[in-house]
Amino acid sequence: MRIRLLPEHPDFGFLKRRMIFFAFSVILTAASIGLFLSKGLSYGIDFTGGIMIEVKTPEPNQIGDMRVKLKGLGLGSVELQEFGAPDDILIRIQAQEGGEKANAVAVKAVKEALGEGVEYRRTELVGPKVSDELFWNGVYAVVSAILAILVYIWFRFEWQFGLGAVVALSHDVISTIGIFSLMGLEFNLATVAAVLTIAGYSINDTVVVFDRVRENLRKYKTKPMEELLNESANETLSRTVMTSLTTMLALVALYFLGGEIIRDFAFAMIWGVLIGTYSSVCLAVPLLLHLGVERRSGEDEDKDSKIEQTA
Amino acid sequence: MLKIETWKLAVVGLLLALGVAFAAPNLLDEETAANLPDVLPNKQISLGLDLQGGSHILLEVEVGVVVEERLEALKDSIRAEMRKERIRYTGLRAGGTGVSVMIKDLGRAEKAYEIIRGLDVGFETDLGDNGSITMNLTEQALKERRIQAVDQSIEIVRRRIDPQGVKEPTITRQGEDRILLQVPGEDDPEQLKKLLGQTAKLTFHLLDHKNSVAEAMAGRIPPGSMLLPSIDEYDSAGRPRMYLLKKRVAVSGDTLVSASLGFDEANRPAVNFRLDALGGKKFADITRQNLGKPFAIVLDNKVLSAPTIQGIIPGGSGQITSGTFTTESAKELALLLSAGALPAPLTVLEERSVGPGLGQDSVEAGKIASMIGLAAVIVFMVIYYGRFGVFADVALITNMILIVAMLSAFGATLTLPGIAGIVLTIGMAVDANVLVFERIREELKTGRGVMSAVDNGYKRAFGTIIDANITTLIAATLLFAFGSGPVQGFAVTLAIGIISSMFTAIWVTRIQVVLWLRKTRPQTLRI
Secondary structure: OOOOOOOOOOOOOOOOOHHHHHHHHHHHHHHHHHHHHHOOOEEOHHHHOEEEEEEEOOOOOOHHHHHHHHHOOOOOOEEEEEEOEEEEEEEEEEOOOOHHHHHHHHHHHHHHHHOOOOEEEEEEEEOHHHHHHHHHHHHHHHHHHHHHHHHHHHHHOOHHHHHHHHHHHHHHHHHHHHHHHHHOOEEOHHHHHHHHHHHHHHHHHHHHHHHHHHHHHHHOOOOOHHHHHHHHHHHOHHHHHHHHHHHHHHHHHHHHHOOHHHHHHHHHHHHHHHHHHHHHHHHHHHHHHHHOOOOOOOHHHHHHHHHHHHO | OOOOOHHHHHHHHHHHHHHHHHHHHHHOOHHHHHOOOOOOOOOOOEEOHHHHOEEEEEEEEOHHHHHHHHHHHHHHHHHHHHHHHOOOEEEEEEEOOEEEEEEOOHHHHHHHHHHHHOOOOOEEEEEOOOOEEEEEEOHHHHHHHHHHHHHHHHHHHHHHHHHHOOOOOEEEEEOOOEEEEEEEOOOOHHHHHHHHOOOOOEEEEEEOOOOOHHHHHOOOOOOOEEEEEEEEEEOOOOOEEEEEEEOOOOEEHHHEEEEEEEEOOOOOEEEEEEEOHHHHHHHHHHHHHOOOOEEEEEEOOEEEEOOEOOOOOOOOEEEEOOOOOOHHHHHHHHHHHHHOOOOOOEEEEEEEEEOHHHHHHHHHHHHHHHHHHHHHHHHHHHHHHOHHHHHHHHHHHHHHHHHHHHHHHOOOEEOHHHHHHHHHHHHHHOHHHHHHHHHHHHHHHOOOOHHHHHHHHHHHHHHHHHHHHHHHHHHHHHHHHHOOOHHHHHHHHHHHHHHHHHHHHHHHHHHHHHHHHHHHOOOOOOO
């Protein structure tokens, strides 16, 4: 048995509806930035410093009891949260005044207060020095990834493609941050990894469609640009949908079965695949129309045929 | 199209064979794998601390303390030398990276300058017109001191951790003044931190009897003396008892060669120690000259005990007793003393520990997620592409084997995000095949024959595959460059996954397709 996800010759009017897509994306991006500025992100201890302890209690539903015990310690904001199972509790404690040493003292105090019988599944303590470095490294990583990708596409294609790809990519990254802000998911080192992977995936998707656009530009010298772009998007649609689907299958398995620690990370990637697929077809390609892609021949052809020969 | 050069087939075959060989040890249990003969690949994937349980502690060496100590020492020598030469001075101060002093007697400033300059070669010494002498640590000396302090700290940390019997701790330098300690299996870092929390600098001092402790506590500490608290004795108000000691170190703990748990005559735990020949001789001299006087044993600026010297101690052996020693704490102190003192205190910058239970759970969850993900993709590919889906699935499974092989062979560490990277690769690995298959479909639609459609499909998809994957590789490289710990683990598996998926998708499927075409020579193709 064989199934087809799309018609034999898909013909969706991506270009015709581009203003709807642009409007949607502008709203999505603006809302994301607005959320980020007003609500902010709930940064994990990787970036803020502080303490996180995951414990398994001998009996379920000890959260109230533990809250009372920990409140008395005077450690500032202490959050307790059930983490998966009712006997699994995640404790978050704000960075302590007095830097590295005070944090270490606080961990010890918590362990003493909780007493025997509690299993410490995970303890993480990040001091202010390291959290600051991790934060900036994260920022550098995301910014330099976007720049490096821009440069690569610029060399392989033309500047219009590079710009189109980076707009689509930034759209994906910004809206991911927006979703994290909206849902109050924890933004930590793993999330930065997820965001960068989304960047890679989104570009991967965009490049495939762009490749086809470039090919069609050489193939049809006179076809109206709008028609040509729409056709390119439709021709590669089957592949785009297919790859997104297999990636989603794997990520959904990771989301539901991969364990609590990895869940937010998997969520970020699932969102990234969805938005990345959307942006490459509905945003990056229509943008080319407005960026004024030129029809050229000659040198590009040479570049390509060389690569083909090595295959 | 139907021709693939034999050497290419051979290379692909060889790579696959190597892949299987390097992946295979992971199917064995740990011991069997370790006992394989050396000619066979016997490395298993090493699990990160988040998967096997363990502690990761990032420490900073407080190098500033070392510099301060050196400045203080220089200050003391200047004071002693000037007194010896009867040169009057004022404003002797240490701060920042230097020491300054003002020579009152301008006529002898030159002489003082010569003497002071010879005291320590690591400094740049300047003489001002008004008789001021300033000494500043040179960049070079500062750097050397830092490096030395960190190297020494690493050595001491190793000597303290090793006797704990933990398996394979790794202690590595990070950046200029940091040490990363990773201890697999140890999920309670408190014990480790306790061992590292003390510099364990041991010194012996004579007590200052000429002056009263009360006077000193009121702020009048005589020059050459210091006021230190007791480690375990308290006054009626609950404050630690204070001792007034001579600043001069009578015998330094550096001369200590061994320390061990012992028991005193009342059978209470104590620490026995032995000094080297030089220390032993000093110890004998001091005890001879100060019979009947108390003698303070000082650990990290706290008085451990102040016993009265009962008799001459000739052999350089002694015993430290304290009212609060338990067998445990005496043993720990003995360990710290034999390991030696840290040149500077260590601060815990970051600490992450995972219990073995959680690690095990994560591994199980990761395995299940990848198996289900893999199964779903495999089934979907067959439903969607039929026979070609099977080819792609073979390539996908080969891909997984190669990833495992590379992770094992390169000794890369698999972390929890690393597992996520593999799962992501499962989903993305078929992309190269999808690109080729979709191309073949298109070529067939234009009415080409089977052979030329397949041939063109591969040729034309190739450039796209390269472009698409290089961008993801760029992201992975940057993740590796800027990431730390687990994020790097994710980047490594992602990069390995992409490279191996390009290889398997292009070559492993191609060979299958070609072999099948050669055998059946189909006139039409359903894909």
